[in-house]
Amino acid sequence: MGKRTVIAAFGIAAAALLTASPANAAAGNVLTYGSAGGSAVGSGDVLTASLAPGASATIRTTAGGTTGITCGASAFTATVTGNPAAPGTATESLTAHTFGSCTTNILGTTGVQSFTVGNLPYTTTATSAGVLTVNGPLTTTVKLNTALGPTTCVYTKASLTGATSNTGNTITFTNQAFTKSSGPASCPGTGYFSATYGPVKDTSKSGSPSVFVN
Structure with a gap:
């Protein structure tokens, strides 16, 4: 093989590597911790989040x-x-969802005794x-x-849809409508749920790093 042929072959190989590198780097996993495109969150890892700073449900x-x-x-x-x-x-199993420090301004009500989520766990999906x-x-x-x-007022919904963001590692739900399935007339017929949670943390990793969606 001549010198020019060797140089040309090397150039083609280098170009192929440069072309492939961004795609490989961008691939990664849907859920990573530490940074976008970082280390993959492991199957079995436990993720947690409370309300984002300044937010309420x-x-x-x-x-x-x-x-x-x-x-x-x-x-x-x-x-x-x-x-x-x-x-x-990515898929997850939602095993707990809690609410506390709740108040009400619904006409005829004077306070909130409890707010609980039933039928757990729920299957959850997060897309790129x-x-x-x-x-x-x-x-x-x-x-x-x-x-x-x-x-007592009971509300149901087929599914809940939220938006993930790598800015603050948050999940936001906006005006998700739940329909009353049982309860007296004093229970509103529909409840619109809104909340922002974050940062989402991988508590199975040392230091509980933030989780990113890629």
Whole structure:
């Protein structure tokens, strides 16, 4: 092989490597920790998040309204069950979703006894496109104090859709409508759920690093 042929062959190989490198670097996994495109979150890892700084979880009687329930504390726990190469869809099992420090300004109510999520665990998916889906049927039970005594309102929804963001490593739910399945007339017919959680952390890793979606 002549000198020019060797040089040409080397140039072609180098060009191929340069072309392949960005694609390989971008591939990674859907869920990484530490940085976007960083180390893959492992199957079986436990992810947690509380409300983002300054955020609250709200359940309004109308979309974007001011009447309803406001919770100053909320958190979730999920276990990763699948984390393929990006772009793709990661899967998780939502094992806990809690609410606390809740108040109400619904006419006729005087307080919130409890706000609980039932039927756990829920299968959850997170896509490279930034869409997070909690698959149900989901059930939430709200116990309210009223002037006539405590009342229980049960709400259901087929699935819950949120948006993930690598800015603050957050998950945001906006005006997700739950329909009343049981409860007296004092329970609103629909509850619109909104909340932002973050940063999402991988508590199975040392230092509980933030989780990114790729």
